[in-house]
Amino acid sequence: MEVSCLWSLILVAVFRIVRVHALLPIPIISMEDKIKINEETKVTCMLPASECQCLEVELRIITEEKLKNCVSHKGNLPNVTCTLEVTKDMHEVELACEAHFRTKSKPQKLNIQNEPEFTDCPDNLVWIEGQENSFHCKAKGYPPPTVSCVKDSMVYNEGEKFTTLKNMSGNYNCRAVNFDVVSKKVTVSVQYEPVISLIMVQPAASVMEGENLTLICEADAVPPPSYSWHTPNNQIVYGDDNRTIYIKDATRAHDGFYICIAQNKHGVQMLKLKVSVNEPEIIPQTDVGKLSGHNGVEKIGPAYCGLLAMLIYSSFYYLF
Structure with a gap:
């Protein structure tokens, strides 16, 4: 029983060896057809294409004669070519091609957590x-x-x-x-880019001549914007950042549209506001007379007359 098992193992090993060798590609040697004496000829040993993609191979030309200038090429069609200096005595000299194969597994990376x-x-x-x-x-x-x-x-x-x-x-x-x-x-x-929300005016967008005005431009932007204005009159004062302008003793020349311009490197936006500067209202002399009574004498109302009568009566009461 033990002997039969041993023979079985031997047969399996032999089968594997034969199978491996049967699968190995067979090298081919090629030479020129017409070789002349005292001339050099090339001898090439090569493997058939597409049969050795997974094998690393070394090719050699086997002969007793002296070879020189051997050049190897690897890739899909590996080969080696040598030069042989031909003499008369080389007639029927044998040359063979020998392939030495090496195989290896695909590389695997060592992964460490x-x-x-x-x-x-x-x-x-x-x-x-x-x-x-x-x-x-x-x-x-x-x-x-x-x-x-x-x-x-x-x-x-x-x-x-x-x-x-x-x-x-x-x-x-x-x-x-x-x-x-x-x-x-x-x-x-x-x-x-800037977005202007409003132009704030203090005390109001409509004022009388001689009043002071302050205009403030409100804009949101990153990075912070720079400010400038278009105004109907140059007689104004700018704040430190140009966001605010001040008008002292407004005149009719300050009446008009005020345009705020906010700008940064991403864009620019403008917003305008109308400011009205009005002349003082002059009341005619006849209207003043109507307010005060005839001939400029203010009329006394009934309540005032009653109070005056009571005061006179009280004076007489204490005298007599």
Whole structure:
């Protein structure tokens, strides 16, 4: 029983060896057809194409004669070519091609479990309103970590595209997660062009001549905008940042439209406001007389007359 088992193992091993050798490609040797004495000829040893894709092979030309200038080529059609200096004595000399094969497995990487680590995740990001953006926070580790950034319950995965809005400014908590978790803070600043909300006028947009006026332009923008004005009169005073203008002793020349211009590197916006400066109202002399009574004498009302009578009566009562 033991002998039969041993023979079975031997037969299996022989079968495997024969099978391997049967599958190996057979090299081919080629030479020129017409070879002349005292001339050089080329001898080539090669393997058939597409039969040795998974094998590493070394080809040799076997002969007792001296070969020189051997050149090897690898790839889909491996071959080696040598030069043989032919003499008369070489008639019917045998040459053979020999192939030495080496095989190896496909390489496998050794993967070691490793906690996440951010490799490229800037502390500060600047986006522009309306443009397409994403978080580019790269992290390494094994298994490869997933990265996301969170703000106000909104989750943005690494590389996910979105359109930038103003309210996206703020601090984000970016996390890299595999079997462990690491996090870091990323501050986002969203820049946008100016938006003018109003022009505030004190005391009012309609005043009398001689009054003082203050106009203040209110604009929202990142980065903060620069201000300028178009005015109907140059007799005004600007504040330090040009956001405010002051008019002292307004005249009719200050009447008209005031245009505020707010501008930054992303855009410009304008808003205009009408300011009215009115002349003082002159009351005619006849109207003054009507208010005061005939001939400029103010009329006395009934209540005043009654009070006067009581005073006169009281005086007489105490005298007599």
